[in-house]
Amino acid sequence: MSIPKALFQPLQVGPLTLKNRVGMAAMTRNRSTPTSVPNDLNIEYYRQRAAGGAGLIVSEGTLISPQGSEWPNAPGIWSDAHIDGWSRVTAAVHQEGGKIYSQLWHLGRVNHPDAPEHKKSGDPVYAPSAIAARGGKFSFLPGAPGYVTPTPVEDPATLLPAWRQAALNAQEAGFDGVEVHGANGYLISQFLDSTSNKRTDKWGGSVENRSRFGLEVLREVCDVWGPEQVAIKLNPCGGYNDVGMPLEETKETYSHFITEADKMKLGYICLVRYAKALDQTVDGKLRGTKHDVLSTYAPLIKHARKFANAGFSGAEAEKVVAQGLVDGVFFGIPWVSNPDFAERLERGKKPNMAIDFAALYANGAKGYIDYPEID
Template sequence: MQITSVSAPLFQPIQLGSLTLRNRVFMSALTRNRSVPTNVPNDVNLEYYQQRAKSAGLIISEGILITPQGTEWPHAPGIWSREQIAGWKRITDSVHTEGSVIYAQLWHLGRVSHPEAPEQIASGQPVYSPSPISARGGKFRFLPGEPGYVAPTAIDDPTVLLDLFEQAAINAKQAGFDGVELHGANGYLVQQFLDSTSNERTDVWGGSVTNRSRFGLLALQRLIKVFGKDRIGIKLNPGGGYNDMGMPLEETIETYSYFISEADKLGIAYISLVRYLDMFDPVIDGRKRGTPHDILDTYGPLIKKAHIFANGGFTGEEAAATVKAGKASGVFFGIPWITHPDLAKRLQFGKSLDNEIDFLTLYGKNYAPEEEQRSGYVDYPAAKYEQTQIKRRSFISRFFTLLHRNRQRVVSQN
């Protein structure tokens, strides 16, 4: 089989800092809730990542919690304990063996935690956010009565949270991750500081665009301190309304233009820009919550140093055209990776994306044992390929594995 001409732009190697990615088909962070019985990565998690590492150019882990916090996502993994670090180390080793690269997405939920969630109770801490403003909408279906969001406690000193991000990066490095992505999208903590509808502070952490940007930019600097600037990325969703986010258009453009420009000046490896998607924009008080506008065209020209990675409902053909046009260096896919463990390979050789998603098993079974978490997770089939092509893929995989190991050796010697 030959690489299709349509997909060819996605299958040129790309240099990401000191790392060489074998293609430009990336796997976005995907919460799957399979780290049972607690929040430590397990054998079925390892199998899931290993399957996808056989063809992905870059993998971003599912959102990894940086501190014991209650969440509407039971069994999402953390990275604050020695057991969690060891669990992730097994996964990163397996990804590297398959010739791929993996970043840890560092995640703090902020105001969309719940004080009655087991981990939140165990932490002994309140639900923290920039301001005591509850998000609208949402239900905690794993709690009795399915309660909605509650008013959080305004954090007195946000540097306490910055310390948590820095420690999480240290732990991620020990776990063998190649870099870290700051989760700055979807209404979680970093976006809560950026957005004036969730941040009404009057100190240096709120008010002006500069002040609202402070937390996210300082968080990036903390991560750079641990990994170096060429191993850091950030995910942003300027138009999204998920978790009750969204400012007026003019304010949105002003805020994100400043933040993106300043983040780019830090010299980080990439900025992932998520397009506005109507299907993920909730209706609150009778209207869509987000702020629709052309994300790549609005903010792409502001990025001078970092790679622009695109995200948000791309087809393979659209992704290839976006890369060919120079609007992005690579493209993240989400749901297609869930149902197609060999997604990049399918796009490369023109195989159909014919595995339908089972939404009933999307987030696993709450509190079910590990062996029952395989359904809808690691049992989606790969396509059939010619034997000659399998041998070629194996050679390429081994090549990039050796290249990655040599680069790691050089870095450690320096």
Template sequence: MTSNIDLSPLFQPTQIGAVTVRNRVLMSALTRNRALPTNVPNDLMVEYYRQRAESAGLIVSEGILVCQQGYRARRHICIYSWMLSGAFSRTEWPHAPGIWNQEQIHGWKKINDAIHGAGSKSFAQIWHLGRVSHPDAPDQIASGQPVYGPSAIAARGGRFRFLPGIPGYVTPTEIDDPVKLVALYKQAAINAKEAGFDGVEVHAANGYLIHEFLDSGSNIRTDEWGGSLENRSRFGLEVLQAVIDIWGTGRVGIKLSPSGGYNDMGMPLEETLETYKYFITEIDRLGLAYIVLQRYSEFLDPIIDGKRRAIKHDVVHAYGHLVKKSTLLSNGDFTPEEAAEYIAAGKVVGVFWGHLWVSHPDLAKRIQNGKPIDTPIDMHNLYGNACGTTLDDQRVGYTDYPFAEYP
């Protein structure tokens, strides 16, 4: 990899809230579906994170479920994920890890020990699926709870490949008292501290619960949790305050995807701008460790009813100037050169990458040393080798990607 662009801004240490990171090459949350045979982090996951922690400045964990309402399949069924006709054909996240019990906390503690031992820092991305779960998923049944959403409006699409007939999304049960769900995030924040994370990232993007409350297409409530900008923002702000009560502002971040698209999300542009300008302004008043704005990505914009769903716009330009007390970060198909230019120009402080970290476990070191970043992703095994029954099987497309050779 050769470039005339000065990449040194990527490798300057910086402060993100209360956390000092050694470089600005950050690893975003990446669901990988390897918490087998249960949703408890395992030794293979320890190795996966350790590999990438050798050069990453900050690692945000894959989305960690705050409660048992999830997708994990208890029986062995072959699952395949790939890009098909421009639409993302998903597994709906079987075998995603949780953080609601002691066994899970212990598993994450082992991962964080490995990350810290390799010189990196870690934030837990805490995650509630909201309306995009399925009532027939084994863990959803075991939870004894219905599929909740802010309103009884189903998302279009979805392919639950581990369920008979590969059903799509269902109409959720409107949550009667959202405060009950806020409490789940608070307990997850408590558990994340016990597990040894350096902070918590609240997942408010990609069509999951907080995003569902923000979007007027999925939230048509007429009480204090819906309708106006203030009311649709209330749930996310309440979650943030609950997490801050545990961690303090300097160790709490939030991820936003204003362009929408994923999980059938998106409002008209004018309403999107109005909503996110208000929400980001209110978030920034808290002085969080960071706000990460996810740029438009075709990968996260599946085709629904023959067309893409996202509301494309330049999110850093549209909202970046509103971030004054928090640290502004971004992600979404940056090249290293573009990321360095954004940092040098003061547009962002650091940049997250996702897929490049999948197939380049030494990504930051590769960029710094001019090594190629062209290893293709094994899409067949991106979300787990579901036809494999052992952790050795699950290494394929996970921990078996090559490191570059260095002098």
């Protein structure tokens, strides 16, 4: 196994110097028990992966408000308790010489009014339009109900302060920056997608109007952090959580959004390419819009760093970085069972792919912090 060269060159992202271009993508692990506050298990999980050589860690999706929560033990960042919990995580990462961004996350319509944290909020499930997502089940709730028809948010601008406060809280918790979650059928992509956004006001209809909410979120967060420490993750192929437009409309929408976001001179834009695991079968057909994400959209990014994500091998990641198509690659699943994944890549060692999938979203240390490191 040849040792990758391009992946292990340092990379400047805004004020940060990353030691390599091997990122750890956000992955929900459902371990913030008994509530949504990071705990000692979470601290050890992130510490291990910082010690294992990640150039940049992006936290698991971190909920910006109880209104936007789904997973019962996913972490939040809307309270002082969350700030305190995450402060211990970032301190552990920094002690190992790592860098970590917080991924700011709002689920929008793919939430349920009976989800534990959401129930405490007293709010309805908000979305751009009263269109329920298809195909999902809330297995942690009695009877495993599906998605509800959401309440259209009357003025989407009223949601922006929650993003701002989350950005402020992430700053106080010691993160090195924030990644806005604009992918995978969550709130921002619900606004972008014409199948979930049927509004006729300034927040829907045209490409410019459907892009407005996500761009306003970025402006809000950039006002807190400065654009060079803000990023966004996008999945133009859709599929996951019942989003996806016809190909030409997809290209038009995401080309506009990426071009406008890039004008802000963000730290990076992460492009999620098509992966069958991120697609969804609805009415017997795959929901996503398969196309070459990197060749279509990466050339539009002129100011931000470019990262790719979804199903890369080490060799493939080395190739796209060496070719200059992207500046770095985020890996997800390999980091689950390889706390030292970047070190393995650098030393030409095969990753351990014996993953305990039954423990992926379980509680406790098993299948979380008990995977072996290389000698």
